[in-house]
Amino acid sequence: MRNIKLSLFIFLVFLLQNCGDKDISDVQVSKKTIEIQRDFLLSDSPELQIEILDTINLEATENPPISAIQDMVFAQNFFLLLDRKQGLLKFDNQGNLLRKIGKMGEGPDEYIMPYAIHLKENIVLVADWQKRIVISYDLEGDLSFSSQKLQGHPISFYENDDTLSVIQETINGNKEKPRQVLVSLIEPKTLEVKQWEKPLYGYNSNYTIIHPIPRILSRVNNVDLFYKPIIRGDISSHNATDTIFKKEGYQLVPEYTLQFTGFDDSHQLGINHVVMSNSFVFLRVGYDNRSYHVIIDLENQHPIIHLRQLFDRDLTEEIIPKPLDGDVFYSILRNESGTEEKNPLILLYCITSSHN
Secondary structure, three states, X not given: OHHHHHHHHHHHHHHHHHHHHHOHHHHOOOOEEEEEEHHHHHOOOXXXXXXXXXXXEOXXXXXXXXXXXXXXXXXXXEEEEEEOOXXXXXXXXXXXXXXXXXXXXXXXXXXXXXXXXXXXXXXXXXXXXXXXXXXXXXXXXXXEEEOOOOOOEEEEEEEEOOEEEEEEEOOOOOOOXXXXXEEEEEOOOOOOEOOOOOOOEEEEEOOOOOOOOOEOEEEEOOEEEEEOOOOOOEHHHHOOEEEEEEEEOOEEEEEEEEEEEOOOOXXXXXXXXXXXXXXXXXXXXXXXXXXXXXXXXXXXOEEEEEEOEEOOEEOOOOOOOEEEEOOEEEEXXXXXXXXXXXXOEEEXXXXXXXXX
């Protein structure tokens, strides 16, 4: 009888410990609050101070038409460009096409819907959203490996020190059972996906579509950050807050709270685009049927500017700053003069100062 009581006691302790760990991200409160005021969003904002580092013109005669750039990676003597219609292309730094890598199709060495690329030494990884696999090629275009089918549809990669993660979304979702975002480790050479039974972490989201968010993982001050997207109706029903989490072991705990203040409850408020770099977060905030692109200084924990235009152009998905290395960004500029254009200009730059 005594042994039975002891066993029951140990079992209860085990249950309590697991219950306490299950919702750690929901019960803990972030230590850092970043306030975004309505007056800040609606006020005039100074121009973003940038330093242009280089430009790449893709108008070379032999280049195919580039109309739907999905992702880019840069190396010392070349860069790789993923176009949703043309597939994966390799260029020299002057913008001349060197070769195509792989091709569109349903074959074992082909991709149907390439969504993200990652360069590791002399191997390039391609995430195929439709096939739910990762394919790797050498830089001459030959197939190296193909992964097993993933649990979700891959949308991006994230490298941290010696580990590489592939971020996926599940295909089905509704109010009762929302989509789930999964982050699993993948071995870049063999494409072996680790932790099949238990992904690195996953969570339910009310988003009907996750993949418009190109980069939800980042690293600031040696801390891995993860943005958990949500859909909000009126702000009062969501406490007017959003959260950026950090990873501790195999759990997510709050690191930054985005506090929206002064907004009218009768107007819908939402975040529908996020890009995180090493120091900044770029948010596209929707409010009262208008879009505002807010740049947040994570290190100093405050918004520094909101953008309606960049390079004297209205902001589009292509012009929104996208991080390359550190705080170097690129934007894709297309000809707006009305003359015939085959391909865009790629602008590389860094942010030279912040605003109080």
